[in-house]
Amino acid sequence: MSIEWVNLAVEGLRAWGHEKGVEVDVDEVRLLCDYASDYLEVNELGDFRAGTFEELLLEIYPRKVIAPPESAPETVAAARTLVDFLLDTGEIGIKTAARMRTTIDAIEPEMPRALADTTKFGMAKSIFSAIGADSLDLADGGTDPSQDGLDETAGEGFDRPGYAPLPPVRLASPQEVARAVREVPLLRDAHRVAAWMAGEACTTTVRKELRVKDARRLTAELGVGRPALAWRLALGLGLARLEGTAVLAREGLGPLDAVPDDELLTLWAGAVDFVVEASTDITGVEIVDKEIYSIHDLLYRLQAPVPLEAIRDYLQEVAADRPIDQLEKAFHDLAHAGTVQYDEDGLALTGHGLWGLRTRYEAMGVSAPIAADLAEGDASGLIAGLITDGLPAEVAERDIVAWLSRRTPQEAAAELLGAVAGAPAEVRGIAVTIVDRLGEEAAGVVRAHLEDAELRPHAVHWLSTRGLDAPALTQDEVLWLSVDMLALALPAAEADPEGFAENIALSGPPAHLIDDMWHVDHPDVVEVLELLGNTLPDKAAAKSARKAAFKARSRGIR
Known part of the structure; x- marks a missing residue:
């Protein structure tokens, strides 16, 4: 990413627009210049050609930028402004400008279709598109409301793979980072x-x-x-x-x-900049060095190992028809630099690599939140954090294990079950799922909740699965428990409908149970039945679920 010449170009464009009274979309022009620099070997304004715009707007944008088709006119307008600027400042001649304008005119009707074509999406764009619209509110080139007052250059580079806000991360302590850096x-x-x-x-x-x-x-x-x-x-x-x-x-x-820890961490921050900027030969494999920023950014956002094949697919998209050799060697060389680790699970950031990359984002003026230490809080804080922080499964698992390690089974069960009385199904479901990890020592606490109408079915199930004395569930309680546990899965089903459909095909409720679910006095019964009706692969069972949903709506249950 050649930030220096792009910054100079944008400043020149801003001054030109002010002098000429031209409204300039600085963010869009910066994006054009960044991508031209990164992927098309444009190292200064005079390197732009008509073909540059064609590749940018019809190939690179659809593959890289998360933007709706209706945003295409803004990008096309920015391209035309850039051509005017290049001509007016003598970077290009009249004939070159005419060819560029003709090319952009031809691109204009094609670009919305290209942005909408999912077959053109690159791996990173596909992943972040799947996150959901709520997390991509900045995809239209706007600014993060939480960053009011930041300099206009804040967020440079975060067009790759989209403008999605950075997720909260869990950082090792400075002492742990310093030990690893040494x-x-x-x-x-x-x-x-x-x-x-x-x-x-x-x-x-x-x-x-x-x-x-x-x-x-x-x-x-x-x-x-x-x-x-x-x-x-x-x-x-x-x-x-x-x-x-x-x-x-x-x-x-x-x-x-x-070297003292504080001085060492400063050195490490500089080393991470050195690696991520890829201003030099880090691995010796051209396509990896070229995409080194995107790879690190993706690993930061996912916070989980990415298989080699997935990264190979992504790099192959960028490399087009050029073969990619020595990829494993490149990742071992990158691990030598300390920012990533590479093993049979794939490529992931090291703990100190995560720390260094976050430091870099902060220096760029980008909001890089730190996830709260859920193990330090009470049960309500743990559950709320697991729901709202959007942490990867591996991080969430570490939080749960750490939280449980600081309590006896009795204390953990009492806190968790006491925190969810009268709570929504998702909250209650997380609590009982964690309690399900506890051994028989918690039996007394669990048994004490047999009188709670909402927790009773879960308590009976917990006791009976451990072979402990427990009352039998009534048919109504079995139905209620089935709806309650399915309600817990609603957010995951919305985020990954295909994955949910696969799971429900293997472990979904039987048809006779679905037929009777409409009787259940559960606030989520309609939504659960509609979900089953839309996802069950068994057509007869799906039809039963839709009929049951209609009956539940008729009862006024919502």
Whole structure:
């Protein structure tokens, strides 16, 4: 991402618009320039050509930008403004401008169709489109209401893979991050290379690069696998400096293990910038280095390992017909830089990589929320956090385990069940799902809730599945429990209807149970039956669910 020339171009455009009295959509033009720089080898304004706009608006935008088809006119208008600016400032000639305008005229009716064509979506765009409209309110190029007052340049780069707000993340403590950073191979190599180069009174080439003989000695004597990369990082972090071509170590440079934590974290933030900006050869695989920002951004947002094949598919879209080789080696090399880890589960951010990337987002003026430590709160806080924070399953699981570890089974059951009396099904369902993890020690607490009409069916089920003495459920209670547990699944079904349909096909309620569900006095019974009617693969069962939903509506249950 070539932010520097894009920033200069946008500032020039803003001044030009003010002088000419032209209204300029700065955000859209910035997006055009960013993508042209990232994917079409446009390194300055004069590199724009008619074909650049065709590839941008009909190929790259549909693949990368989460935007509705009706937003196309705004983007086309911004492209025309950019052409006017390029011509007026002498970056292009009259004939080139005419070709560009002819191309844009032809693009205008095609672009809405291209934006709507899901077959054109790239992997990252498809993932974030599936998150839902509520999380993509910024897809039209607007600003996050929580960021009022931020500089207009805030959020640069967050057009990839969309303008979706960043999810809350759980961070390791600064001490844990510092411990991990001290073991990052590339940073350790950079630190050793800086000290060695200065100690050996080495000089660089006039281009500030390592001499071949020094690179060989660094590998032979220090075991530095990629000395040229380590040297560039050392220079970029100020661990070494040059006087002409003479190498001097930073004053006071000592062993990395002796660097104070706060200073080390500052170094690490700079190292993450160095890696993510991909201003140099990080892995040696061109397409990976080119997409290194997008890969890190995707991993940050998903907070879960991404399989190699999924990333390969994404990179193949970007690379078009060019073959992609040595992908596994590239990811191992990227892991050497410390921001990611790569194993059989796929590629994921390291804990210190997550910390460094969030620091980078903050420096860019982008809201990068931290998820509350749910283990520190009470049962109500735990349940509310699990519902509203949108944490990945792995993070949520860690929170639940940590919360339970600080309580006895009796205390946990009492807190959880006591917090959900009279609560909606989703809240109650999360509580009883966590209580279901507890052993027989919690039996007394669970048994005490047999008198609660809403919790009684869950309590009976909990006791009976453990072979403990429990009253039998009545038919009405069985029906109510079935509806209540299905109501818990409603949010997940809305987020992933195909996944829900697969699960319900395997473990859905039997037809005779569905027929009687309309009798249940449950606030979510209509919604549950409508969901079953729309998702059950068995046509007869689905029809029964729709009929039952009609009967429940007729009773006035909503």
